Amino acid sequence: MSYLAVEDLSISFGGIRAVDHVSFDVEEGEVFAIIGPNGAGKTTLFNLVSGIYFPDGGSVRFAGRDITSLPAHRIAPLGLARTFQNIELFEHATVLQNLLIGRHVHRRSSALSHLLFLPAVRREELEHRRRVEDVIDLLELAHYREQRIANLPYGVRKVVEVGRALCLEPKLLLLDEPTSGLNPEESEDMGFWIEDINRDLGVTVVMVAHDMGLVSRVAGRVLALNEGRVIAEGSPAEVQKNPAVVDAYLGAD
Amino acid sequence: MRFLFKTHYNQDIDHLKHGGDRFWYGLLLVLAAAAPAALGTFYLGELNLVMIYAIAGVGLMLLVGYTGQVSLGHAAFLAIGAYTHSLLLGAGLPFLLSIVAAVLVSALVGAGVGWIALRMTGIYLAIATLAFAMLTEQTISRAEWLTGGFRGLAVPQASLFGMPLTQGWQHYYVTLTLLVVTLLAALNILRSSTGRAMVAIRDSEISAESVGINLAVYKTLAFALSAGITGLAGALFAHRLGYLSPDAFTFLISLQLLLMVVVGGVGSMRGVIYGALFIGFLPQLLAIARDTLPPQIAQAPGLEPGIFGLILVLVILFEPQGIFGRWLKIKSYFQLFPLYRRATHRRQKTYLRTERLR
Numbered sequence: 001m002s003y004l005a006v007e008d009l010s011i012s013f014g015g016i017r018a019v020d021h022v023s024f025d026v027e028e029g030e031v032f033a034i035i036g037p038n039g040a041g042k043t044t045l046f047n048l049v050s051g052i053y054f055p056d057g058g059s060v061r062f063a064g065r066d067i068t069s070l071p072a073h074r075i076a077p078l079g080l081a082r083t084f085q086n087i088e089l090f091e092h093a094t095v096l097q098n099l100l101i102g103r104h105v106h107r108r109s110s111a112l113s114h115l116l117f118l119p120a121v122r123r124e125e126l127e128h129r130r131r132v133e134d135v136i137d138l139l140e141l142a143h144y145r146e147q148r149i150a151n152l153p154y155g156v157r158k159v160v161e162v163g164r165a166l167c168l169e170p171k172l173l174l175l176d177e178p179t180s181g182l183n184p185e186e187s188e189d190m191g192f193w194i195e196d197i198n199r200d201l202g203v204t205v206v207m208v209a210h211d212m213g214l215v216s217r218v219a220g221r222v223l224a225l226n227e228g229r230v231i232a233e234g235s236p237a238e239v240q241k242n243p244a245v246v247d248a249y250l251g252a253d
Numbered sequence: 254m255r256f257l258f259k260t261h262y263n264q265d266i267d268h269l270k271h272g273g274d275r276f277w278y279g280l281l282l283v284l285a286a287a288a289p290a291a292l293g294t295f296y297l298g299e300l301n302l303v304m305i306y307a308i309a310g311v312g313l314m315l316l317v318g319y320t321g322q323v324s325l326g327h328a329a330f331l332a333i334g335a336y337t338h339s340l341l342l343g344a345g346l347p348f349l350l351s352i353v354a355a356v357l358v359s360a361l362v363g364a365g366v367g368w369i370a371l372r373m374t375g376i377y378l379a380i381a382t383l384a385f386a387m388l389t390e391q392t393i394s395r396a397e398w399l400t401g402g403f404r405g406l407a408v409p410q411a412s413l414f415g416m417p418l419t420q421g422w423q424h425y426y427v428t429l430t431l432l433v434v435t436l437l438a439a440l441n442i443l444r445s446s447t448g449r450a451m452v453a454i455r456d457s458e459i460s461a462e463s464v465g466i467n468l469a470v471y472k473t474l475a476f477a478l479s480a481g482i483t484g485l486a487g488a489l490f491a492h493r494l495g496y497l498s499p500d501a502f503t504f505l506i507s508l509q510l511l512l513m514v515v516v517g518g519v520g521s522m523r524g525v526i527y528g529a530l531f532i533g534f535l536p537q538l539l540a541i542a543r544d545t546l547p548p549q550i551a552q553a554p555g556l557e558p559g560i561f562g563l564i565l566v567l568v569i570l571f572e573p574q575g576i577f578g579r580w581l582k583i584k585s586y587f588q589l590f591p592l593y594r595r596a597t598h599r600r601q602k603t604y605l606r607t608e609r610l611r
Contacts, residue, residue: 052463081463084463088459089457091457104464111442122263125444
């Protein structure tokens with residue numbers, strides 16, 4: 001049984017089959033990339049896996065558990081975190097608060113004890129803060145700690161979003177276009193971080209990417225989608241040479 | 254400008270961040286405690302009312318400013334708190350127990366409203382809460398066997414620890430204590446994971462869900478908290494009124510509460526206090542203005558709600574951060590003098606949100 005098993009997943013919006021009988025397996029500890037031209041259904045696939053959409057058919061199993069019909073807030077505590085293509089941060093909060101919100105699944109105290117801010121709550125807060133500081137160190141965000149998201153440049157927001165996902169201490173991380181809109185230098189940094197997250201923190205990574213350079217550097221296996229269907233699967237080099245993939249990107253003769 | 258050298262994470266958790274905070278808030282507390290000695294009965298009563306508004310404002314701020322859920326029906330929770338408290342007090346319950354019961358009943362009703370309103374946002378939520386407030390007003394006026402309807406309900410004399418509360422200063426101290434307790438409780442919520450979950454829901458529901466926040470639970474909780482605190486204000490408001498009737502809790506009160514939160518500064522607890530001061534003394538200003546206006550305008554029906562609405566619109570247009578935001582700007586003007594630039598506080602436009610889900 002593989003770590004993340006997607007089987008025969010389908011969803012339609014009106015008459016459009018956004019995801020059409022897609023199946024793939026991700027093994028524990030690997031970096032798995034999903035590529036495809038615009039509108040291929042990559043983000044929709046992520047939304048299906050993370051519980052934001054519910055599929056018309058098929059199933060998603062994560063760590064041996066069927067999560068197909070679980071809503072997003074019940075999937076996150078199982079150890080699955082994600083980022084968004086267009087950045088969905090908490091704009092009017094600081095970087096620190098955003099990362100602390102990422103610790104939500106690890107809370108232990110009740111709302112009633114928060115009202116009184118009992119000593120146990122303070123101890124828990126300090127513990128959360130230490131974990132958050134580890135992430136801040138890893139992603140070099142110390143400089144931005146107290147700044148509001150609304151005042152941050154795009155590249156930093158992208159990193160903060162990865163940081164927030166890491167604060168969940170996930171086992172599986174879904175990254176939706178981690179390098180879109182970043183300059184070459186920032187993209188390179190992001191590539192290194194993905195490698196670190198995978199190798200040092202032992203997090204399995206599934207990412208949607210357009211940047212083939214990044215994919216060939218960090219991903220072990222690649223899945224290519226077009227018009228909601230799987231057209232190729234294999235190592236980055238194999239997939240890049242696959243005629244169906246070349247057609248999808250450049251158009252057939 | 255003050256630069257804080259932090260040596261422990263506790264410094265970010267504590268309410269009072271540095272010596273300056275401790276000094277000024279301490280001074281404020283001393284002044285508030287000494288006010289009965291310096292102020293006459295009228296102004297003490299007005300200050301008492303301002304603090305009651307402030308308690309209700311804390312409740313509404315948690316909902317509007319921190320969870321991002323609009324309510325145009327908070328007068329209903331004020332009414333529920335006031336009636337529950339008066340009825341239980343009349344039935345012989347001690348003052349403190351009756352207040353706790355009023356808070357719990359309001360919170361329970363609030364949870365119900367929140368739960369029903371889960372799927373509504375923005376203008377639809379505003380309409381739903383408005384409808385709820387009207388329903389409550391109607392129910393109170395029809396349920397004569399319980400509330401006395403329009404004949405009214407006399408609020409029984411309260412006594413605390415065997416001492417009857419008859420004097421203005423006694424009520425003042427009760428309100429002051431409860432305001433401080435409410436503020437501390439609200440700030441405690443905001444510095445823990447419950448408050449952060451509320452902020453998360455305000456800023457992005459979809460990513461709140463993806464980090465494991467149960468929207469239904471936290472929205473309902475925010476409504477319950479907000480309603481409970483407003484119910485507390487209602488219980489105190491009952492003693493201020495002395496005689497309850499449904500027309501004390503009209504739409505105008507809901508609008509006033511919302512105005513307080515917006516004018517004070519959405520998303521700031523200090524803003525609540527500024528807003529309460531503004532709302533508390535606005536009727537006085539209006540009364541003075543009336544004397545100078547020609548009678549055709551001064552006696553026109555609906556002048557007050559009209560002016561409230563106008564202020565609301567103007568504040569949203571020209572100072573969305575309210576009095577608190579203006580204060581921040583003035584403060585940074587002096588801190589950065591002579592380098593202050595208007596652009597420092599200009600709101601950033603957000604791009605790349607075209608494909609927002611929901």
